[in-house]
Amino acid sequence: MKKEVIVLNCGSSSVKFAIIDADTGVAGLSGIAESLGNSDASLSYKLNGEKSKQRLGEKAGHTEALNAIQEIIAKTGVKPIAIGHRVVHGGEKFKQAALVNEDVLSAIEAYASMAPLHNMANLKGIVTAQMAYPDLPHVAGFDTSFFQSMPQKAFIYALPIELYKEHGIRRYGFHGTSHKFILDSTAGLLNKPVSQTSIISAHLGNGCSVSAIEQGEAVDTSLGFTPLEGLVMGTRCGDLDPSLPGTLQKKLGKTADEINDLLNKQSGLLGISALSNDCRTLEDEALKGHEGAQLAIEIFCYRLAKYISGYMVSVPSLDAIVFTGGIGENSSLIRETTMGYFKHFGITVDEQKNLEARFGKGGEISTSSSTTSVFVVPTNEEWVIAAEAAEFA
Numbered sequence: 001m002k003k004e005v006i007v008l009n010c011g012s013s014s015v016k017f018a019i020i021d022a023d024t025g026v027a028g029l030s031g032i033a034e035s036l037g038n039s040d041a042s043l044s045y046k047l048n049g050e051k052s053k054q055r056l057g058e059k060a061g062h063t064e065a066l067n068a069i070q071e072i073i074a075k076t077g078v079k080p081i082a083i084g085h086r087v088v089h090g091g092e093k094f095k096q097a098a099l100v101n102e103d104v105l106s107a108i109e110a111y112a113s114m115a116p117l118h119n120m121a122n123l124k125g126i127v128t129a130q131m132a133y134p135d136l137p138h139v140a141g142f143d144t145s146f147f148q149s150m151p152q153k154a155f156i157y158a159l160p161i162e163l164y165k166e167h168g169i170r171r172y173g174f175h176g177t178s179h180k181f182i183l184d185s186t187a188g189l190l191n192k193p194v195s196q197t198s199i200i201s202a203h204l205g206n207g208c209s210v211s212a213i214e215q216g217e218a219v220d221t222s223l224g225f226t227p228l229e230g231l232v233m234g235t236r237c238g239d240l241d242p243s244l245p246g247t248l249q250k251k252l253g254k255t256a257d258e259i260n261d262l263l264n265k266q267s268g269l270l271g272i273s274a275l276s277n278d279c280r281t282l283e284d285e286a287l288k289g290h291e292g293a294q295l296a297i298e299i300f301c302y303r304l305a306k307y308i309s310g311y312m313v314s315v316p317s318l319d320a321i322v323f324t325g326g327i328g329e330n331s332s333l334i335r336e337t338t339m340g341y342f343k344h345f346g347i348t349v350d351e352q353k354n355l356e357a358r359f360g361k362g363g364e365i366s367t368s369s370s371t372t373s374v375f376v377v378p379t380n381e382e383w384v385i386a387a388e389a390a391e392f393a
């Protein structure tokens, strides 16, 4: 019997959904309800390869979206065995996925102070889905749990230690489900047990992170207390001089929230290029000579290369450097520019293999003489959540 699992990812104004075969990772159904709470709320989905779109009612919210999703799922005739919910913040409590009960719900709510928009939306999604599917096990998979293996030297900031002990101020890391998937897949490609596989994985999408994984365990990662630290991202700035937010607040006469918005939504590739956060647009325009686009790509790759090289000290048994996410899986330019910094480490990328690795086609892109392998591996975060949820069915 197929082990089919509903995977839900409830954001503040959207619900992403899929039915995933927990053994193969194949999605028979996938879709998104968007603009929830607005007049143009809509739902689009792909069922066995065929696309459909429907409008939701005026100002439809999460409940209306989940009702519509439930109807679509009912029409497929699939009998799901569990529901996996993506939850952003699991604090220090959740080192793996958890069967949802009152305790788990309270913890997700408590961690909302650290990820207010995300955790409250995730919670709403779980509670609504529990009403729609009261007889199925609901399982929460956390973005942070994969990083709970990090040592203190990697997750404690150089701040007064009480801030960690009393307020939980530390690096948590995010994108854990993707990095876990990349680890498992790369172990398969290398034909090694996961527990003996060591990689540096770069998840490059709208949000971007690099993780250091030694012998199957995360030992460092670039996203921090929030998903703002580290790499240059689509609209997020990544690392900054920590005095800058305060300075900008005074200089521009803005509030702390406005500066937070500037760092999260108006910075990164978009901010530097003053053009777009979309890597495809930037690549096209850079080719035509747009200086902002060229600079944004240059800074993006340089920061990424610095992080990857920094994590070489964290991963002494390094087997491979792996690229994933919309940019990592598709942009041969970003991979080539980034890996260009590693020539003097003896790590080299094959031009042709690099060009061919895109649109879901992954594989090894390093040359046969490269001292470390470089791979492109398409991610499948939903599969991780589905597989974890299926274990509770």
Ligand code: ADP
Binding pocket: 204, 205, 206, 207, 234, 277, 278, 279, 280, 281, 283, 325, 326, 327, 330, 331, 358
């Ligand atoms: P999210 O983090 O929202 O899941 P994705 O992983 O889908 O995002 O990545 C989105 C990014 O991937 C965008 O910057 C987009 O431009 C980039 N991308 C997608 N396809 C390509 C491509 N063919 N070439 C370059 N960049 C691409």
